[in-house]
Amino acid sequence: MMDTPWYARLFYVPILNFLVSWILSLVIQAKRMGFPEMSAPIRIANLVSFVGGCVLLWFVPFRINAAFWIGVGIIVVGQVIFGLGYSAMREHPEQKRIVVDWGIYGFSRHSHIIACIIVLLGTIIMGWNIRSTMYLIVWIYFLMYIVFTHYAILYEEKRNVVKFGQEYEDYMKRVLRYFF
Numbered sequence: 001m002m003d004t005p006w007y008a009r010l011f012y013v014p015i016l017n018f019l020v021s022w023i024l025s026l027v028i029q030a031k032r033m034g035f036p037e038m039s040a041p042i043r044i045a046n047l048v049s050f051v052g053g054c055v056l057l058w059f060v061p062f063r064i065n066a067a068f069w070i071g072v073g074i075i076v077v078g079q080v081i082f083g084l085g086y087s088a089m090r091e092h093p094e095q096k097r098i099v100v101d102w103g104i105y106g107f108s109r110h111s112h113i114i115a116c117i118i119v120l121l122g123t124i125i126m127g128w129n130i131r132s133t134m135y136l137i138v139w140i141y142f143l144m145y146i147v148f149t150h151y152a153i154l155y156e157e158k159r160n161v162v163k164f165g166q167e168y169e170d171y172m173k174r175v176l177r178y179f180f
Contacts, residue, residue: 004061008061008062008063009057009058009059009060009061009062010057010058010060010061010062010123010124010126010127011054011055011057011058013057013075013123013126014050014053014054014057014119014120014123015054017075017078017079017119017123020079021079021082024079024082024083024086025082025086028083028086028087028090029090042152042155045148046152049145049148052141053120053141053145056134056137056138056141057123057127057138059134060124060127060129060132060134060135060138061127061129062126062127065128067125067126067127067128068126068128070122070125071122071123071124071125071126071127071128072122072126073122074118074119074121074122074125075118075119075122075123075126076122077118077122078115078116078117078118078119078121078122079115079119081104081111081112081114081115081118082112082115082119084103084104084111085103085104085105085111085112085115087103087104088100088102088103088104088105098164098167099164099167099168099171101171101174101175105175106175107175107176107179108175108176108177108178108179109157109171109172109175109176109177110153110156110177110178111179113149113152113153114178114179116149117145117146117149120142120145121142124138124139124142153177157172157177
């Protein structure tokens with residue numbers, strides 16, 4: 001496994017996705033989007049999760065095959081969802097409400113999290129190898145990531161209710177947390 005060239009490892013994919021997402025936000029000018037207000041422990045957990053995921057992905061090689069292209073397609077879907085979220089977060093003169101409930105945020109309150117999960121899923125599929133122990137560990141990481149982000153979303157929603165009040169509570173009643 002370590003005979004895989006340095007450039008054929010999934011390690012680079014989340015970093016590239018982060019850069020693409022960041023560039024998308026700059027190009028689309030998502031001025032209303034900021035980082036959610038997080039406590040220091042949650043911020044540290046996010047950083048550890050990202051770095052830990054990158055470290056795990058260093059040990060997962062990929063080959064250019066059908067799984068690779070399926071993974072790329074899934075990542076593109078995730079990046080499109082990011083783009084739709086950034087587009088909704090642009091300054092819209094006709095939209096004066098505090099809570100963004102238009103665009104993709106009219107279908108999902110946390111489409112940005114769904115996009116992250118989709119991109120991570122695509123990344124993992126790119127390295128498809130069910131006989132590799134490290135690959136199975138990456139799947140466990142993925143499942144733990146989903147659970148962690150779900151609880152982070154619950155925490156964020158509580159903070160948004162305090163911050164935005166009744167408008168956010170009404171938004172929570174109208175729009176699903178996820179797409180399903």
